[in-house]
Amino acid sequence: MAEQTVRYERRGPVAVVTMNRPEYRNAQNSAMTYELDAAFYRAADDDEVKVVVLAGAGPHFSAGHDIGTPGRDADQSFDRRASLWWDHVGTSGGESRYARESEVYLGMCRRWRELPKPMIAMVQGACVAGGLMLAWCCDLIVASDDAFFADPVVRMGIPGVEYFAHPWVMPPRVAREFLYTGDRMPAARARELGWVNRVVPRDDLEAEALGLAERIAAMPRFGLALTKKAINQAEDLMGMRAGMDSVFGLHHLAHAHNAEVGGDSLGGQTAKSMAEGGR
Template sequence: MGVLGVERRGPVAVLRLHRPDRRNALDAALVEELDAALAAADGDPEVHAAVLTGAPPGFCAGSDLRELAGLPRAGIVRHEERTGLVARRLQWLSKPVVAAVEGFAIGGGFFLAASCDLVVSAGDARWHLPEVPLGWVPPWGLQALVARVGPVAARRLVWGADPLPVRELHRLGAVDELAPPGTAEAHALDLAARLSALPPHAVAATKRALADAAAGPAEALDARAARQFGDDIGTPAARATFERYRA
């Protein structure tokens, strides 16, 4: 298996982030493979739904800061813009995508899961947005979070001072369904299979009808956040963060 595993479970495609040594962090190669796999699943008439998950130890730890630390500032911004584009495309696929989260969903991993149509989380998973404590604004994904929890709760989550328990995230709407630890993928597969049994044209039409409400001004918001992110990563706090990863 490369950095992304692709399996078929009947009409459900399972896409598995597979960089366990880097906690499934989103490097350039993984972002490109994920984009290609999502497009392939969307274009395959035999696929009616997809499950997005991660190899143990967890779902995704966000952007690979070790990779980013070796890039110039403009390269870091370009990487985040590309990742944000892939996450936004989840809303425009014709097929539902269910996130299955075990272990953790941190930073970009949190936003990637929130960008999926439905989110299943293990009851002991750790969800956290550490970007602001690290020294920068999240460069993409804010609209996906706002669509789920509203702007006031989103602000509280993004400041990241106190990670919320997953049950509180479920109450807010960031997580759709809770599962016992170790069963999130099985739960998500069952949910995706039930969606796959519905008339595909009706599922696709419903998703298109709701896309504007869910995605909203995501592109404009991400573009603005990316510009601010570019400024933020030049500040002393952000430079100190990247220096730790260069070591």
């Protein structure tokens, strides 16, 4: 790709994977998704890497899925890895959208969650919608005190992002308010609810996240992998995977409804209107 959307750096036993579209608040186009996938494969295959830190370049971690930048590439085909479903290119309507989102959104995030090394999301500024998916498939979240989290896609008539972890990440009544209002949740509140591990001043964010990564890296690699698998399995036994499957169907019903009644699967929303609606 002409634009390097992801940077990869080894810092001793820690791999730092950085989303690199700061001019667009690290909005995730398909190029970025597949570069992230390649970076996580690289970290998984490197015997010297014990922990992965996921970061975003610039003022914001990620504003979510790319729904309007000049680099939007939803109509392009990539080397599919997460799903055996056929390519979305050359299809139309629900068939196209379901195929693409099964691959680049739900499929990718599920596989990254299974990466057999601990992952830490290092979050500053905005972590919105698709950005939540990236943070939530990590094991731990370290946030700056100016970070905020939001999933405003109900404004599109859609019941949350594709990786629907909300009722497992936070109490269901909080998840309802989070989705029903689309309001921003400050990092301090997310920490109170237990789904952010640490909140520190912005200037201390990198040192805090890397220090935690190095501390974890002192543990046995196989022990970490088995512990991660044990917790993931416990979440799935509590219905997380099956719940995501059921909501993914509702998600696509909403897209189809929007397209049928208004001709736009996003309910007429744009990146600008979504950003302006939050508080």
